[in-house]
Amino acid sequence: MISKKMAAALESGICIRDIFEEGKKLAAVYGAENIFNFTIGNPSIEPPQVVTDALVKYAKTKPGLAVHGYPANVGFQDVRECIAAYLNKTYGTNYDYNGIIMTVGAANAMVCLCNVILDAGDEVVTFAPYFWEYRNYVENLYGKLVPALCNMQTLQPDPETFRAAISEKTKAVFINTPNNPTGAVYTEESIKNIAAILEEKQAEYGHPIYLISDEPYRLLSYDKPVPYLTNYYKNTIVVYSYSKTLSIPGERIGYISILPNVEGYKELLTGINAAIRYLGIVNAPSLQQKMLLDCYDACVDISIYKKTRDILYKGLTEIGYNVIHPDGAFYMFMQALEDDDVAFCERAKEERLLFAPGTAFYGPGWVRISYPVPAEVAERSLPAFKRLYDKYKG
Amino acid sequence: MISKKMAAALESGICIRDIFEEGKKLAAVYGAENIFNFTIGNPSIEPPQVVTDALVKYAKTKPGLAVHGYPANVGFQDVRECIAAYLNKTYGTNYDYNGIIMTVGAANAMVCLCNVILDAGDEVVTFAPYFWEYRNYVENLYGKLVPALCNMQTLQPDPETFRAAISEKTKAVFINTPNNPTGAVYTEESIKNIAAILEEKQAEYGHPIYLISDEPYRLLSYDKPVPYLTNYYKNTIVVYSYSKTLSIPGERIGYISILPNVEGYKELLTGINAAIRYLGIVNAPSLQQKMLLDCYDACVDISIYKKTRDILYKGLTEIGYNVIHPDGAFYMFMQALEDDDVAFCERAKEERLLFAPGTAFYGPGWVRISYPVPAEVAERSLPAFKRLYDKYKG
Numbered sequence: 001m002i003s004k005k006m007a008a009a010l011e012s013g014i015c016i017r018d019i020f021e022e023g024k025k026l027a028a029v030y031g032a033e034n035i036f037n038f039t040i041g042n043p044s045i046e047p048p049q050v051v052t053d054a055l056v057k058y059a060k061t062k063p064g065l066a067v068h069g070y071p072a073n074v075g076f077q078d079v080r081e082c083i084a085a086y087l088n089k090t091y092g093t094n095y096d097y098n099g100i101i102m103t104v105g106a107a108n109a110m111v112c113l114c115n116v117i118l119d120a121g122d123e124v125v126t127f128a129p130y131f132w133e134y135r136n137y138v139e140n141l142y143g144k145l146v147p148a149l150c151n152m153q154t155l156q157p158d159p160e161t162f163r164a165a166i167s168e169k170t171k172a173v174f175i176n177t178p179n180n181p182t183g184a185v186y187t188e189e190s191i192k193n194i195a196a197i198l199e200e201k202q203a204e205y206g207h208p209i210y211l212i213s214d215e216p217y218r219l220l221s222y223d224k225p226v227p228y229l230t231n232y233y234k235n236t237i238v239v240y241s242y243s244k245t246l247s248i249p250g251e252r253i254g255y256i257s258i259l260p261n262v263e264g265y266k267e268l269l270t271g272i273n274a275a276i277r278y279l280g281i282v283n284a285p286s287l288q289q290k291m292l293l294d295c296y297d298a299c300v301d302i303s304i305y306k307k308t309r310d311i312l313y314k315g316l317t318e319i320g321y322n323v324i325h326p327d328g329a330f331y332m333f334m335q336a337l338e339d340d341d342v343a344f345c346e347r348a349k350e351e352r353l354l355f356a357p358g359t360a361f362y363g364p365g366w367v368r369i370s371y372p373v374p375a376e377v378a379e380r381s382l383p384a385f386k387r388l389y390d391k392y393k394g
Numbered sequence: 395m396i397s398k399k400m401a402a403a404l405e406s407g408i409c410i411r412d413i414f415e416e417g418k419k420l421a422a423v424y425g426a427e428n429i430f431n432f433t434i435g436n437p438s439i440e441p442p443q444v445v446t447d448a449l450v451k452y453a454k455t456k457p458g459l460a461v462h463g464y465p466a467n468v469g470f471q472d473v474r475e476c477i478a479a480y481l482n483k484t485y486g487t488n489y490d491y492n493g494i495i496m497t498v499g500a501a502n503a504m505v506c507l508c509n510v511i512l513d514a515g516d517e518v519v520t521f522a523p524y525f526w527e528y529r530n531y532v533e534n535l536y537g538k539l540v541p542a543l544c545n546m547q548t549l550q551p552d553p554e555t556f557r558a559a560i561s562e563k564t565k566a567v568f569i570n571t572p573n574n575p576t577g578a579v580y581t582e583e584s585i586k587n588i589a590a591i592l593e594e595k596q597a598e599y600g601h602p603i604y605l606i607s608d609e610p611y612r613l614l615s616y617d618k619p620v621p622y623l624t625n626y627y628k629n630t631i632v633v634y635s636y637s638k639t640l641s642i643p644g645e646r647i648g649y650i651s652i653l654p655n656v657e658g659y660k661e662l663l664t665g666i667n668a669a670i671r672y673l674g675i676v677n678a679p680s681l682q683q684k685m686l687l688d689c690y691d692a693c694v695d696i697s698i699y700k701k702t703r704d705i706l707y708k709g710l711t712e713i714g715y716n717v718i719h720p721d722g723a724f725y726m727f728m729q730a731l732e733d734d735d736v737a738f739c740e741r742a743k744e745e746r747l748l749f750a751p752g753t754a755f756y757g758p759g760w761v762r763i764s765y766p767v768p769a770e771v772a773e774r775s776l777p778a779f780k781r782l783y784d785k786y787k788g
Binding site: 003004009040042043059060063065068071108111118119122136140207208247250251252253268274278281284285286 | 395396397398399400401403404411415434436437438440441445446449450453454457458459461462463464465466467498499500501502503504505506509510511512513514516527530531534536565601602641642643644645646647657658661662664665668669671672673674675676677678679680681682
């Protein structure tokens with residue numbers, strides 16, 4: 001009934017959403033306050049008032065078709081101009097509005113790019129641990145996702161592993177910093193190493209290798225700045241989502257940004273325009289596009305996430321867990337207390353702690369703790385983490 | 395730089411959007427009132443007030459995350475329940491909310507289904523002339539779209555041509571009534587013939603052949619009711635969009651609906667849930683989903699489109715053009731005055747008439763006139779159509 005390809009993909013995947021939904025069911029049984037659901041990256045801070053105000057304003061705009069009618073496939077020109085100007089001011093870049101394409105969030109932006117760049121059999125390299133859907137984006141198009149495991153002491157990219165992962169078939173590299181699932185912010189040194197290896201490999205193979213930077217967490221960095229990658233490697237394409245910055249993940253709005261000096265600029269733009277139609281998107285939702293005119297530079301108060309991070313990091317390390325200090329996003333990567341991280345997650349459920357096994361992210365032996373939860377929930381979860389620890393080490 | 399597949403697709407396509415954009419440029423030069431742009435299906439009637447009211451209400455809802463946070467990949471349960479109840483009441487069906495999946499419009503719903511059903515090399519049959527993007531939806535996944543040409547005197551499906559188009563590789567049939575590009579509403583007799591042939595072929599090949607009914611124009615039928623296809627063929631999957639009914643094509647909201655008795659119901663639902671993630675959609679925009687709670691049964695005043703249709707159909711046939719009477723949607727199919735419909739469209743531009751060549755829809759020798767324009771524009775366009783006619787026949 002369903003395709004062989006889909007059936008095989010379903011068989012191999014661990015669905016974190018399922019664990020999340022299970023958490024909601026447990027909450028109904030035991031009371032929400034007794035379940036510690038650290039499974040998915042669901043923002044918990046209310047959207048800023050400017051978001052509500054903008055949605056109301058543009059929903060009421062007359063004539064309505066100016067907002068609700070078809071924009072160009074790539075988006076409204078005024079919105080794209082506004083984003084280009086913001087990026088240029090913030091990062092010293094020279095984006096033209098033609099290089100800004102509005103998308104249904106960052107995930108769909110990645111898929112659009114895969115549709116433009118990949119033929120069957122082509123490869124995409126990514127730094128592991130990685131957001132599990134990356135594999136689906138690539139393999140759904142009969143491509144191959146090649147993971148390059150980070151140094152698991154630092155969670156930074158390992159240059160030699162990365163170099164070895166690239167082949168003549170590599171058309172793109174996915175990079176995500178601040179990182180899901182680890183919370184790592186890749187250092188300037190890491191970025192420079194990656195850029196040098198990519199330049200070397202482009203020269204060796206004679207075709208561009210695009211560095212596709214997935215940046216929904218760019219503004220969620222608590223301890224250090226996040227290098228802007230176009231400043232290090234010419235063939236960088238940045239994709240962005242407002243889901244986390246504005247706490248509107250359901251609204252599906254983001255963009256692809258390409259600087260005019262990127263190799264194949266015009267072909268890429270033509271291809272993206274087509275991919276948006278081939279995927280049946282037609283355009284990113286138009287009200288959410290217009291909304292950005294009034295809140296393109298807004299951001300939730302990230303000190304709230306930082307507070308939760310600090311409580312959890314301090315509490316977990318004091319208990320005895322091995323957690324690599326997470327500098328950004330709202331994830332931390334913690335070593336499981338047994339080799340089988342899936343079994344460890346199951347055992348944690350006995351303490352009503354829900355988190356995702358690292359195996360789902362190509363990081364076996366570890367778990368991802370997704371912490372966009374109120375600080376008091378983090379505080380209250382620590383005794384449960386302690387009981388879990390004692391089961392193994394007590 | 396871009397994939398071979400994408401490059402080949404771009405080479406072969408006629409982009410109607412390009413003609414539309416050209417029309418906007420001409421309007422800037424000659425004045426909008428002097429350009430008759432019949433190229434794309436862009437609704438011209440303002441959205442009903444209930445749409446504005448609903449968007450404002452849900453944009454303001456507190457807590458904001460209840461609206462703007464992540465719904466399930468398949469959508470908010472309350473919205474899906476509401477749509478299931480509406481369909482059951484209207485068409486005497488027995489949808490369960492689990493069988494309603496919210497999508498980024500109908501186009502994306504079609505693509506989701508292709509991702510669930512098709513392996514490389516699989517075939518989809520559709521009745522031609524057809525909406526040109528169908529080919530991209532299928533071929534982007536390395537499938538093959540097989541057109542079954544309608545009877546060009548009636549624009550109704552031709553049973554024998556349809557039967558001959560089906561093979562063992564056929565996994566689905568796309569049907570679109572009221573039809574884009576022709577405006578035809580397929581008769582109950584046509585539907586019964588199609589259903590009988592599909593039953594015969596399912597039995598012959600031993601696997602389901604899904605009839606995927608693309609229904610954005612369902613409520614835009616001016617002369618006769620549109621048969622509800624699940625009542626004729628069990629393995630029907632209906633996809634719907636609110637773009638035309640509510641005049642909100644930019645907002646990208648629609649759904650897939652599957653009755654519990656469809657073969658492979660559970661596998662299809664699991665597959666669609668995954669496809670929404672694999673395509674990077676994650677979920678249909680959440681504010682537009684909630685909006686439907688208040689306007690799921692609203693509709694623009696279609697008598698406005700009917701009036702334009704009547705003016706154009708009467709005017710064009712009186713001039714001498716061969717137009718097949720269009721019963722629905724906002725398109726009519728008109729025979730070109732020379733064999734080369736692309737050349738005919740070029741010549742029409744001299745009279746500042748813009749419409750799309752039938753070749754783009756697998757209907758060579760004809761053109762599509764997209765008429766969601768005010769009645770007075772239709773009236774004023776007739777002298778230009780007359781001058782064009784006289785160039786050929788005068």
